[in-house]
Amino acid sequence: MQINPLMFDVIEIPVWCVWLAGILACIGLLDRILMPTVRWYLKRRLDRAVEVLNNKLDLKIQPFKLTKRRVLIDRLTNDPTVVQAILNHSAEENTPFAVSQHLAERYAREIVPAFSAAIYFKVAIRLARWISTALYRVRLGYVDRKALQALDKDATVIFVMNHRSNMDYVLVTYLAARRSALAYAVGEWARVWPLKPLIKSMGGYFIRRRSHSKLYRQVLARYVQMATEAGVAQAVFPEGQLTRDGRLQPAKLGLLNYIISGFDPNGTRDVHFVPVGLNYDRVIEDRILIASHRGERTKTVVKIREFFRFVGKYLWLRLRGRMYRFGYASVSFGAPISLKEFIAGRPKSSHEASTKALGKVLMARVGEAVPVLPVSLIARVFLTNTKAQLSIAQVHSKAKRELDRLLEAGAYMHVPRADFEYAVEVGLRMLVLRHAIRHEDDKYQLNPQHSDIISYYAQSIAHLA
Template sequence: MTAPVTLPLWLFALIFAFAAVSFATHFLFPSVRWFLRRRLEKAVARLNERLERPIEPFRLLRRYDLIQRLLYHPEVTQAIVEYAAKNGVREDVAFEKARRYAREIVPSFSAFTYFGLGLRGARWLSNTLYRVRLGHHEADALSTIDPEATVIFVMNHRSNMDYVLVTHLAANRSALSYAVGEWAQVWPLSQLIRAMGAYFIRRKSRDALYRKVLRRYVQMATSGGVTQAIFPEGGLSLDGALAEPKVGLLSYILDDLDLAARDVVFVPVGLNYDRVLEDKVLTKAGQSGTRRFDASVSRVIRGVFHQFWLRMTGRFHRFGYAAVSFGAPLSLRANVPLAGDATDLARDLMSRIARIVPVLPVPLVAYLLMRGPQSRADLAAAFSAALDALPDAHVHLPRNSREYAVEVGLRALIERGIVHEQDGRLAIVPDQAALANYYARSIEHLF
């Protein structure tokens, strides 16, 4: 028993490696995970003390556990069986397909990533690119929302900056879980977005199994009290105007909803910009009649480096104003008829969003100039008349001056080549009419 054993060096190294891995997985890693978990729980508890709506326990569950709970729900299991029978495949093959869908949808929320990296990044980027303003704000109504209710922010979709801007302005309320389209499923962006609690959706998928998995996850998140943010329009506006709402996610939220157990409260959010970063890409897609965006990764990188170079050389200017308005919350428990029809609910929410879209200098000047050439004096008079016709709208006036607001809006349009001035007359440049109309239509419904 005590006789020495001679082994080749490679075999001894292999045995040592297996022993080290076994020790790490059975003793070291569980201890480290337990220690980090305790630290995380304490950090989240401190964080919840300063949030209006604490982070829900549902979001702190392990991603693996969420996926397992999702896959073994009776509705999803039945959908797997039906998919296998319809497509002539084994049930284990259909189950693996459902697992891939679940792994794609379910986020891996990290409080550190959201409130550390994500929130600081959102605040820095928002204030670097824009002069951010908080518009209409129902502070008293928002503060009276039932703490146990599930809050869902519903907003118009103008730009991919919407995610960044609302995350920044809602920072003291809660961590938002966004429904994000396929555009974000690019590594490493997808990992960052998933760690911030967003879940991916395939907007055009007609796969019944995928729809069932997505539907069940949305229901789990809603019943778990997760604060969410969705875009009823279902995509970016291509012409600047508010689009007809889609009822996909809203119907999932309303299905199997138990308002007696937990109320669902919708908060309308209206956004507008003096300049949308993707405006040319969106208007071009709108003119072509498709949603195929000419925005390659290389083009985005070139744009970022161009702005960085302008900043380094002292020539960078922010892209004007960006404003966000928060409207009065809509409780489904207090409006039970709306809980029975996703279409009626979607239309009601879009009408609430439409009423609080902020009016900014560039959109209003573009709207007035689209009506024909005019002098600066005519434009100033029309600007004042338009504001008088919008007594209930949120209008941001730089320096609280109508004259200066006209100058700000007009200067931005002239610098971009959208408006030209000749012989004291102002007019839209003909080949830039689509771009001018894009900004004008963002507030056209208010008139």
């Protein structure tokens, strides 16, 4: 056999090729050997962390929340109901199936969260605690502990809340931290950086409340139903938006209808709705909301400017040691409502009729849970005495009569330091600082220029009277 002498010649290779080959070899080594080991180690640590958390939480983190986001998106897009909705959309819009399917997948990517237990429990809850306690004196109001402790551990728990402020998300996350990781239904306003990735990592999902697309609504409905069937603890605001005039608004039935229409009364998993009532001595965005109620259009640029103005003023006062917290913020938890029992106690009817009935019951229970706070009580006093000049003794007397009437109707009031006179002083001080009440010659009188502030806070407990 003849050997080719060229086989033993030296071949010169550029240095950059050697470096490139070495880098590619290292990447291959990491991908095939080291990365699987690291992923296994991290997953093992995550599983242990979730197991520890589940031992501490009243409502365990369900496997559905820990499923990879890509898997959930595929499950949702290929769900038989969604596939049928894609076919209907293609026929109605006269578009190819692939185009409609791509649109449905885009909706699914928009809706499906990317829950991270580490971010929720190590970042979000600590941040929520810091923000809540920095701005308010946070108090837990009435809690029906026996009813909450008797909840079926396998049931899906949905916290149903009134919507007074964007602080609602922060406050309830903080106060419900020991119970579970809540998945919020969040409006489009939060689809901005850095809120969007943070909310998704906390398990929240976004809702286009004004969307008229049947395909979008079907994708959203199936996600809500899948999460409910899997036992994911959720928090929803049936009012759909912040109250503009302070009153408790009637329920918008979209999410409730999705839940009821996908619910099997004969199934093994029940759904429990927990009414949650929130109230504040001061709602941070109250003037913007009141202006909106008057019909004044507030541009997004103005809202952003006001936000940064508020943050700047807060930090400046804090640095100077002159920052006072915005009074009290309180949350009450009412007795849960079982969906199985609610349906069993009603004559057979359509999902729409059941949803309307459930919406009314839930909002009534939420209204009952709203706590009375010093500012709302004093606002009620001056709303019924718009022109009177009242001494501090007269304010005490009228506030006591108003409170007795509310308590007889079943209301709950947080009395700071268990001292009613101090509570009255807190309410007066807050409203005087807001210029809603004038304090002259030891007399208190409503300021007509800011009567809308008085009305706004008085209306927060009007349904209790």
